[in-house]
Amino acid sequence: MAKLSDPSKIKEVLTRHGFQFSKALGQNFLINGSVCPRMAEACGADPNMGVIEVGPGMGVLTWELSQRAKKVVAIELDKRLFPVLEETLADCSNVELVEGDVLKLDLNRLIEERLGGEQVCVCANLPYYITSPVIMGLLEGGLPISSITVMVQKEAARRICARPGTRECGAVSVSVHYHCEPHILFEVSRGSFLPPPAVDSAVIRLDLRKEPPVQVLDEAFFFSLAKAAFAQRRKTAANSISASLGIQKHRVEEALEAVGVEKNIRAERLALEQFAELANFLCPGV
Ligand code: SAM
Numbered sequence: 001m002a003k004l005s006d007p008s009k010i011k012e013v014l015t016r017h018g019f020q021f022s023k024a025l026g027q028n029f030l031i032n033g034s035v036c037p038r039m040a041e042a043c044g045a046d047p048n049m050g051v052i053e054v055g056p057g058m059g060v061l062t063w064e065l066s067q068r069a070k071k072v073v074a075i076e077l078d079k080r081l082f083p084v085l086e087e088t089l090a091d092c093s094n095v096e097l098v099e100g101d102v103l104k105l106d107l108n109r110l111i112e113e114r115l116g117g118e119q120v121c122v123c124a125n126l127p128y129y130i131t132s133p134v135i136m137g138l139l140e141g142g143l144p145i146s147s148i149t150v151m152v153q154k155e156a157a158r159r160i161c162a163r164p165g166t167r168e169c170g171a172v173s174v175s176v177h178y179h180c181e182p183h184i185l186f187e188v189s190r191g192s193f194l195p196p197p198a199v200d201s202a203v204i205r206l207d208l209r210k211e212p213p214v215q216v217l218d219e220a221f222f223f224s225l226a227k228a229a230f231a232q233r234r235k236t237a238a239n240s241i242s243a244s245l246g247i248q249k250h251r252v253e254e255a256l257e258a259v260g261v262e263k264n265i266r267a268e269r270l271a272l273e274q275f276a277e278l279a280n281f282l283c284p285g286v
Helices: 007-016 035-042 060-068 079-088 107-114 128-140 154-161 171-179 219-231 237-245 249-259 272-282
Strands: 050-054 071-076 095-099 120-125 145-153 180-188 201-208
Touching (some): 007 079, 035 180, 060 071, 060 120, 071 079, 079 095, 095 107, 128 145, 154 180, 171 272
Antiparallel strands (some): 145 201
């Protein structure tokens, strides 16, 4: 089938297949014909590169990716969409559909077996109920990924891309800034989806860094310290870290002083470098 950009055609195909949207699976399909080409262009897919898509839905973004990429591997959890995808992607010989839960699949193996183990990019209109676990899994899985271009809720886009040390940041932003350079590319209104979600969205691109911008002695401890610091946002970083990691509070305060910040600082005021210094100071066995 040719490009699917006409909302009435999209509705006709879904109705013909008797498809009912599942709210639990975050099914809000794109019906704005200009958004998918913009996302596919922005993700940097080219004829030498493989792309992983999470949640192809009825294949509107998949089709655009297939026109630009060497190969597209699209992971979809909802079995009911496979007959629809077989119709909408009938002319896309470089698309491989994989049935499964992106959070449970071994992505390293998938890239090795289906995309030749080469550098790939990720492009998706993410199911919003798993935005953070998907992004964290992609970043922390040691995968050969050069960039991640995803549609997320507008608020989530701001949180994910917020620089550590600024009001909207959280544990995800610490991980994001450690692994990549984040960019908010453009906003997408709720009316661009069927059914329309309750909030507007934004497309972000995370460009994976070759080297992290700070040196940490133990990455796993660095990330658990960041999660601990934000676990109880209304408490000071010292209280939150102490309660979550079981480190004595005076020891955390000692570390904060060594880093040159006040003992009662909150996690959202700590910069990436300060998180790294704190983690290196408190790292067990060092
Ligand atoms: N890409 C399509 C589009 O833009 O119109 C659909 C996007 S829709 C927001 C999210 C898609 O992710 C749905 O097709 C849904 O079934 C799928 N999905 C939900 N949870 C998933 C999971 N854990 N693993 C893989 N796909 C999932």
